[in-house]
Every structure is written in C-alpha cells, then in structure tokens.
Amino acid sequence: MAGDPSTVGELTTPALAVDRPVFDRNVATMAAARPGRALRPHVKAFKSTALAGRLAEAGHRTFCAATVREIEGMVAAGLDDDLLLANEVVDHRRLGPLVDGGASITAAVDSPETVRSAAAGGLRSVLIDVDVGLPRCGCQVDDAGPLADLARSQGLEVRGVMGYEGHLMMVLDPEEKRVKVEKSMARLLQAHEAVGGDVISAGGTGTYAVNTWANEIQAGSYCLMDTQYATLDVPFEIALAVVATVISVNRRGWFVVDGGLKALGMDHGDPTSLRGEVMFCSDEHTTLRPGDEGMPVVGDRIALLPAHVDPTVAKHPQLWVVDGALADGGAGLVDRPVVDRWAVDLRHW
Amino acid sequence: MAGDPSTVGELTTPALAVDRPVFDRNVATMAAARPGRALRPHVKAFKSTALAGRLAEAGHRTFCAATVREIEGMVAAGLDDDLLLANEVVDHRRLGPLVDGGASITAAVDSPETVRSAAAGGLRSVLIDVDVGLPRCGCQVDDAGPLADLARSQGLEVRGVMGYEGHLMMVLDPEEKRVKVEKSMARLLQAHEAVGGDVISAGGTGTYAVNTWANEIQAGSYCLMDTQYATLDVPFEIALAVVATVISVNRRGWFVVDGGLKALGMDHGDPTSLRGEVMFCSDEHTTLRPGDEGMPVVGDRIALLPAHVDPTVAKHPQLWVVDGALADGGAGLVDRPVVDRWAVDLRHW
Numbered sequence: 224m225a226g227d228p229s230t231v232g233e234l235t236t237p238a239l240a241v242d243r244p245v246f247d248r249n250v251a252t253m254a255a256a257r258p259g260r261a262l263r264p265h266v267k268a269f270k271s272t273a274l275a276g277r278l279a280e281a282g283h284r285t286f287c288a289a290t291v292r293e294i295e296g297m298v299a300a301g302l303d304d305d306l307l308l309a310n311e312v313v314d315h316r317r318l319g320p321l322v323d324g325g326a327s328i329t330a331a332v333d334s335p336e337t338v339r340s341a342a343a344g345g346l347r348s349v350l351i352d353v354d355v356g357l358p359r360c361g362c363q364v365d366d367a368g369p370l371a372d373l374a375r376s377q378g379l380e381v382r383g384v385m386g387y388e389g390h391l392m393m394v395l396d397p398e399e400k401r402v403k404v405e406k407s408m409a410r411l412l413q414a415h416e417a418v419g420g421d422v423i424s425a426g427g428t429g430t431y432a433v434n435t436w437a438n439e440i441q442a443g444s445y446c447l448m449d450t451q452y453a454t455l456d457v458p459f460e461i462a463l464a465v466v467a468t469v470i471s472v473n474r475r476g477w478f479v480v481d482g483g484l485k486a487l488g489m490d491h492g493d494p495t496s497l498r499g500e501v502m503f504c505s506d507e508h509t510t511l512r513p514g515d516e517g518m519p520v521v522g523d524r525i526a527l528l529p530a531h532v533d534p535t536v537a538k539h540p541q542l543w544v545v546d547g548a549l550a551d552g553g554a555g556l557v558d559r560p561v562v563d564r565w566a567v568d569l570r571h572w
Numbered sequence: 573m574a575g576d577p578s579t580v581g582e583l584t585t586p587a588l589a590v591d592r593p594v595f596d597r598n599v600a601t602m603a604a605a606r607p608g609r610a611l612r613p614h615v616k617a618f619k620s621t622a623l624a625g626r627l628a629e630a631g632h633r634t635f636c637a638a639t640v641r642e643i644e645g646m647v648a649a650g651l652d653d654d655l656l657l658a659n660e661v662v663d664h665r666r667l668g669p670l671v672d673g674g675a676s677i678t679a680a681v682d683s684p685e686t687v688r689s690a691a692a693g694g695l696r697s698v699l700i701d702v703d704v705g706l707p708r709c710g711c712q713v714d715d716a717g718p719l720a721d722l723a724r725s726q727g728l729e730v731r732g733v734m735g736y737e738g739h740l741m742m743v744l745d746p747e748e749k750r751v752k753v754e755k756s757m758a759r760l761l762q763a764h765e766a767v768g769g770d771v772i773s774a775g776g777t778g779t780y781a782v783n784t785w786a787n788e789i790q791a792g793s794y795c796l797m798d799t800q801y802a803t804l805d806v807p808f809e810i811a812l813a814v815v816a817t818v819i820s821v822n823r824r825g826w827f828v829v830d831g832g833l834k835a836l837g838m839d840h841g842d843p844t845s846l847r848g849e850v851m852f853c854s855d856e857h858t859t860l861r862p863g864d865e866g867m868p869v870v871g872d873r874i875a876l877l878p879a880h881v882d883p884t885v886a887k888h889p890q891l892w893v894v895d896g897a898l899a900d901g902g903a904g905l906v907d908r909p910v911v912d913r914w915a916v917d918l919r920h921w
Binding site: 471488508537 | 587616638662703708709819820823826839855859870886
C-alpha cells in the first residue's frame with residue numbers, strides 16, 4: 224500500500240496485468256503488417272491513453288473510439304492528430320469545443336438525425352457508416368450518397384466511408400473468411416463510389432489480414448488478446464491476465480480464488496487457467512478443480528485468462544505492466560517485476 | 573452537462589437508473605419480513621454507501637460485504653456498527669487500523685491461514701465459514717470446531733458461523749427449496765454446535781423466506797432486483813434499469829441503442845426490454861427487433877432490464893434515482909424526474 228507494487232506478489236488482487244514482452248511482440252507484428260495509418264487502433268479494446276501512447280510510438284497516430292468519453296480522454300492526452308468516433312451518437316455537443324481547440328475529430332453517421340447532430344455539435348467532418356452485414360449501425364448502400372449530400376449541405380466535410388464486418392471476425396476457415404469479407408466490403412466500396420473521400424475504414428483483429436479492400440483497419444484487441452481471439456489463426460498471443468489469490472482450498476476437490484465475474488468480461492464465457500479447470504465464476508470468486516500441478520495452497524497466486532478483452536479491461540482502474548510471463552507463471556509468478564501502471568482512464572460515458 | 577440532470581431525458585446514456593417507488597417498496601417489504609438485525613444487507617449487490625444509508629434508515633444497521641474495499645467504504649461512511657467481511661482474504665492489514673479507530677469488523681475465516689491473517693491484520697472477531705453445499709469457500713463441518721479453537725488461541729472472538737447456500741437460490745419449487753435449505757442448514761447448525769457464538773448467518777434474496785434456521789440473512793439483491801431473481805416467487809419487483817438512447821434504426825428490421833455489454837452484467841444472459849426483443853449485445857450497443865410499440869426513432873430512450881444486478885451496478889459510477897417507472901416508461905420515460913444521485917463508491921478492490 225505504501226507506494227506502487229514492485230512485484231506481482233505485491234499487487235492487491237484481483238489485478239489486471241499485462242505481459243509486456245508479449246504485448247510488445249503483438250504491437251510490433253501488427254505495425255509491420257499494417258504500418259502507420261494503415262491501422263487505426265480502436266481504443267475501446269483497452270481504454271487507456273497510456274497504452275495508446277505505446278501504439279503511437281509504434282507509428283500509429285490515428286485512432287478510433289466507441290464513445291464520446293474515449294474521444295475526450297484521447298484529446299486530453301494529446302493523441303488527437305486524427306480521431307474517429309466510429310459510432311453513432313445523437314448529441315455531439317461535448318466534442319465541438321475540442322474541435323475548436325484544435326483536435327481533429329471525425330464522427331460516423333448513418334442517418335439524417337446523426338448528421339444534423341454532428342453539425343449542431345460543432346464537428347467539421349464525418350464518415351458515412353454503412354451496413355456491411357452485421358446487424359448493428361450503418362445505413363443501406365443506397366442511402367450513403369444522399370446522406371453524404373446532406374452532410375455536405377450542413378457544412379460537414381465527408382471524408383469517406385466506414386463499415387464494420389464484425390459478424391465475420393470469428394469465421395475460422397481463411398478462404399471462407401476471405402470470400403465473405405470480400406462480399407461484405409463490396410457493399411462498402413459501392414457506397415464509397417457514391418460518397419467519395421479518401422477514407423475506407425473497416426475491419427478488426429479477426430479480419431486485418433484478409434481485408435485488403437479497406438485502406439485502414441480498426442483493430443484494438445490484437446495488442447492484449449483474449450482466449451476467444453486466440454482460437455483464430457492470428458500471429459498475436461495473449462498478453463492479458465487477471466492475477467488472483469487462492470483464498471480457500473477445499474478437500475472435496477476444488478480451490479477458490481478472489482477474482483470473479485466483477486473482474487472479468489463474461490459474455491464470451493468463463494476464463495481459463497493453466498492451474499486448473501474453471502468450474503464457475505461468482506461475483507468475487509472463481510472456483511477451480513486443480514490441474515496437473517496439483518492443489519495450490521492458500522495465498523498462492525494464479526493467472527486467469529479472460530475470454531473477452533474489451534469488457535474485462537473496462538472493469539479495472541488500471542493495467543499493471545509485468546515484465547514476464549503471466550499465463551504459465553507458476554511458482555515464479557509472484558516474483559515477476561511490475562514495471563509500470565497504465566491507468567484505464569477512458570472508462571464510462 | 574451544466575449541473576445534474578433533472579429528468580431521464582437529460583441523462584448521459586447509458587445510465588443506470590433506480591425506480592424509487594419500487595425500491596422503497598422492496599425495502600419496506602423486506603424490513604417487515606426481516607426487521608433490524610434479522611437482515612444483514614449484503615453491500616456487494618449495490619456497492620453504494622448512499623443506498624446502504626437508506627437500508628439503515630429502514631432499520632438495518634448490520635451489513636456484510638465481499639471485499640476489503642467495500643468494508644473500507646462502509647467505515648468511511650459511518651455505517652460501521654457491525655460489519656461482516658463475509659469472504660476469505662489472506663491479507664487483513666487494511667482493516668486493523670479501522671478496528672483500532674472504532675469500527676466493528678468481523679471477518680469470515682475457513683482455514684488456519686485465514687485465521688492467522690485475521691489475527692495478524694489486527695481484527696478482533698471472526699465467524700467460521702462453513703461449506704453448506706455450494707462449491708466455494710467454507711470449511712468442512714468437522715473442521716469448524718478446531719478452527720474456532722485456533723482463532724480463540726490467537727486472541728480472536730469467535731462470534732459464530734456463516735454458510736452461504738448460494739446453490740439453492742434459484743430452486744423454483746417452494747417445498748423443494750425448503751427441504752434442500754433445511755438439509756444445507758443442518759450442516760451449519762452442526763458446525764455451530766462445535767463453534768458456539770451468537771451469530772448464525774446465511775441466506776440471500778432467493779432463500780430469505782424459507783431459511784428459518786439462520787438468525788440473520790445476507791441478502792442484497794432484493795432492493796434493486798434483476799430479471800433472473802424476478803423469475804422467483806418473491807415479493808420484490810425490478811427497480812433497476814439501464815437507460816439507453818436509440819442511435820440507429822435499420823429498415824432491415826432492427827434498431828440499436830447505446831448501452832451494451834460494458835454497461836450490463838452478462839453472466840446471466842442478455843437484458844430484456846419492453847420496447848423490443850434483444851438480438852444481441854456488443855461492447856457499446858444492444859441490437860433489438862421492435863416490439864408491439866413499433867420501430868422507435870433515433871433519439872428515443874428505452875430501458876434495458878439487466879439479467880444480473882451485482883455486476884451491472886459494478887460497471888457504473890452512479891445510480892440515478894428516478895421518481896417513476898422505468899421498465900414500461902414508454903414515451904413518458906424522458907420526462908421522469910431524476911431526484912437523486914447515489915455514487916457507486918464501493919467498486920474495485
């Protein structure tokens with residue numbers, strides 16, 4: 224409590240931790256595949272301007288975000304060369320003053336209402352968001368041109384189009400994925416013909432390698448990863464874990480740690496651990512059957528690997544940066560050095 | 573943005589809201605069934621000292637908590653007449669100074685390690701936590717007496733026993749539930765014979781009415797409720813909703829609101845809404861098929877009813893207290909007065 228923790232053993236648990244060597248490799252791998260502006264990192268996956276700063280150092284100075292709050296935080300951190308609010312909102316008034324202050328902020332729009340909100344809120348540029356197959360936001364292809372005309376009539380620059388093929392992220396077969404992404408992106412390119420502008424923004428960690436039709440990819444999960452994305456054929460490894468402490472050992476054959484569903488994104492299912500098989504998560508507990516290493520003792524620390532990175536990070540006030548392996552940390556886990564603290568400063572709305 | 577919102581229409585969304593009349597009825601109903609110390613409200617369900625203060629006004633001055641942080645916050649709020657950390661931890665050192673300052677804090681213990689931690693951390697009293705059938709914390713019945721002896725040898729007062737029959741909360745048939753809870757509590761009473769002390773603490777919102785063996789019930793969900801608890805035959809109604817704004821309407825037959833899985837506890841499944849059928853949740857979106865009221869327009873507000881109260885509340889910085897119905901708010905929802913803000917001040921660890 225006095226001062227920051229210097230090892231994993233000193234962390235107050237449950238604690239969200241990043242394996243720095245793995246993180247660095249993930250960032251370098253993506254920066255080689257999609258250098259500079261070819262990647263527009265999505266801050267929703269990690270909600271941390273400190274982490275975003277590392278991506279800027281790797282060459283990516285354009286970012287996208289899902290919430291007004293995320294945009295505000297990125298501006299406050301000076302990471303505002305070219306920010307995209309890649310989501311519809313109906314009240315942009317918190318953003319206008321930031322644009323007036325010199326930040327570059329573009330918003331996605333998919334309806335007359337969102338176009339008018341962007342103009343009324345003091346934004347100067349938009350992208351037309353197109354429905355490319357995921358049942359979520361985005362206008363129909365036929366509506367893209369008229370929406371762009373409306374935006375221009377309101378004094379807004381139309382920088383191009385975006386469309387998120389989120390329904391194709393988890394397609395496992397590479398050729399099936401390529402064909403489906405091509406078909407999805409055909410809709411985006413058709414809309415782009417009607418809209419104009421330089422930007423064709425799409426994609427994510429699951430499609431960054433096959434989506435050659437977009438000229439920028441909106442990926443964020445790749446740098447931290449999770450157990451679901453790890454099932455894909457991608458060259459990124461899991462860098463994120465919730466470190467938890469064994470608080471109870473039951474001779475009926477299970478043990479309990481002090482990290483549960485309030486510390487983990489649960490929409491993709493339970494976390495996993497190399498120290499045992501997860502039986503279930505409660506609010507502040509996970510119950511596990513011991514694995515090959517046998518029953519731990521009360522006070523041991525283990526790593527839980529989240530199934531979904533984005534909502535897991537959003538539950539924590541900070542990411543502790545650890546110099547060394549987390550997942551297979553074993554007995555050495557407690558001695559791993561904690562080398563940095565990245566505030567998760569883009570949470571809430 | 574200037575000042576607090578005065579109506580639901582002025583809330584920044586997604587926003588967590590409490591229907592005050594329903595909340596008040598839930599609190600009064602429980603206070604009649606389990607007055608004063610017969611209920612030990614569990615703050616993990618709502619993580620708010622402001623809300624806990626309302627329960628204290630209703631006569632409950634003894635509380636339990638799942639984390640050290642929750643205990644710290646309750647002490648800071650002056651709600652420390654009799655606090656129970658109803659969970660095992662292996663480092664009680666943040667609590668000793670609070671006890672020295674006059675707070676009454678008792679901790680659950682289920683192992684020699686947790687007994688020694690409580691004593692070393694400066695606590696003065698414990699409860700022996702007993703495994704009553706839920707595969708989580710708690711010692712075996714045979715170990716309860718020896719653990720109590722160890723605690724007393726360390727200078728700790730042993731106030732009694734606790735055991736959480738969490739595996740029986742969702743048993744639907746009342747008679748089946750009564751029989752199973754009786755069998756579970758027989759283990760707790762057997763342990764109590766060996767341990768002694770005045771306290772026999774157990775139960776929750778799902779068993780408060782049938783558990784006549786415990787002399788205090790650890791319930792918290794009853795005051796806000798969720799769609800899963802609402803399937804039980806309990807006299808509590810749903811008082812909690814996530815208010816979200818319609819940001820996109822698609823003529824292919826769906827609409828999208830700006831509250832998603834980062835605003836909702838997802839471990840019990842999707843939220844529900846009277847305005848449509850939830851298709852799926854994304855990080856910051858929920859996609860719905862319109863219901864009987866037809867397709868909303870962009871800018872409308874709707875209420876999403878969470879499936880699990882505890883993790884939902886833990887995702888929000890505050891609860892907005894609304895004077896009037898949320899779930900069936902319909903067109904009048906935006907005009908409902910916001911009458912208070914309860915900080916969710918017991919989050920994190």
